[in-house]
Amino acid sequence: METASEDVLVSRSARGDEQAFGVLVERYKGMLYSMSRRLMKDPGRAEDAAQESFIKAWAALPGFKGESKFSSWLYRICYNTCISELRKRKPEVELDEAMGVPVEGPVQEFRNRDIQATIQEEVSKLPDDYRAALTLYHFNGLSYEEIAKLTHKPMGTIKAHIHRARAVLKTRLLERVGWDNLKEVMWQ
Amino acid sequence: MREKGTEGQRDRGIERSGSGAGCELLRSRLQDYVTRELEPESRRLFDAHLVECGECQHELALMTAVVSTLDHQPVLDPQPGFSEKVMRSLPRQRVFVFSPWWSLALAPLLAGAVWLFRTPLERGIAGLLGRYVPVSVTLPALTMQSAGIAAAAVVGLGLLVTAGGAVFCWRAYLRD
Structure with a gap:
């Protein structure tokens, strides 16, 4: 069976x-x-x-x-x-609100697996709609069209949510980790 | 879907512009570049720009780290016993499903039926033997020997029917 x-x-x-x-x-x-x-x-x-x-x-x-x-x-x-x-x-948290939360300065010691943890943590702070679109696209491997159908939202909105969410994650990653640390981890 | 005309206009903008304006245009399409959703023509322009722009390389590395991490999120497991909890919570459905277990239920049912109808079955079998066996054997009324033969025939028939039922159930089960 x-x-x-x-x-x-x-x-x-x-x-x-x-x-x-x-x-x-x-x-x-x-x-x-x-x-x-x-x-x-x-x-x-x-x-x-x-x-x-x-x-x-x-x-x-x-x-x-x-x-x-x-x-x-x-x-x-x-x-x-x-x-x-x-x-x-x-009540739903807006993306700008989520972005407004201050972060501590770049950490001193950083390892590759910390990128994963940092991004996961930042994903959990995103508004529900953004987090859902990001999860369905990256984790479940659905296309923009499938996500739009599933969530009953226009495809353009879904794409915009995913793009904005990634942009936020990129900014937060840089703020939390610092470019020098990231460079070392990514290109070691 | 993006319109081709718009795409072309954007691409020409990238080509003509200086590094500042070019960077801005490229960064607006950076995610499509990383996720390989960019058209080949735009991708070529992007590649050419990247060779000479350190800032865009920096942006690209960051976005690649984000996308790659999102693409490789681990599968999380629920607490042990989750599946059992789900199965226990299922509402019972009253739908007949063929299963090999049904064939096991046939055996006692058949044995019970044979036991109940043993006398007419024995007589019927003895009668059939007397009618169709081409040897002129005069069967005694009901000797111990003939009763034994009849019982064996009934059991054999029962086993045959049970085996047939089991094969039918298995085939129905495997076919579905």
Whole structure:
């Protein structure tokens, strides 16, 4: 069963085969949890959102016609679950507001893996829409078109969100790490 | 999709302008360059500019670090027991699914049916033997020997039907 193709597993799950759905859960739990963790930030809430997404997927599977990839369909469910949770939680932070948070000066010692940590930390400070677009594009590997369809936003808006978010990250990385440190790490 | 005319106008702007204006135009397309979404013509102009502009090289290195880090974000694992929690929370669906386990359920059902109808089955088999076996054997009314033969035939038939049912279930299961 573990080696069965995705189409077979989806088809069996749609007819109520829990064993087949269990294999799909195993295959996608990392992706779905990572996605919800990046969107929700809080690990506990992220796990709840991922779990809810799987339960919604199970209930909706008999209606899944295979018009899109199963993974894209699952990401859409997860995205909608996370966004509806986020809307319940707090007012949206604007990008300019997020940019306004002062940072400490460049660090003295810096290692390559710290770039990852710094960027992750800065991504978590971005407004929800920007973080979502960035996560769907870079982590889930969706195209601008797919993200626009999934989020019900114009493609231009999605592209603008991703571009502005990257520009902010670049600025923050430079502010926090300093060019001299970065140069050493990147070109060592 | 970007319009070709606009792209061309932008490219000519890059070519004609001095380094300051050229840098500004190039930096507005820097992300497309890093993510390889830039058209080949624009990319060539970008490459030519990069050779002589240290500031744009600097910008490019920074943006490459950002994009590369975003592209290689690790997959995070939920707490152990997550999958079990999900499976326990699933609402039960009342949908019939072929599974090999169904074939196991057939065996006791069949054995029960054979036991219930053993007398008519034995008589029927004995009658069929008497009618179609081309040897003139006069079967006694119901000796221990003939009862044993009939029982063995019933069991054999039962096993055949069970095996057939199992094969059907397995094939239906594998086909789906």
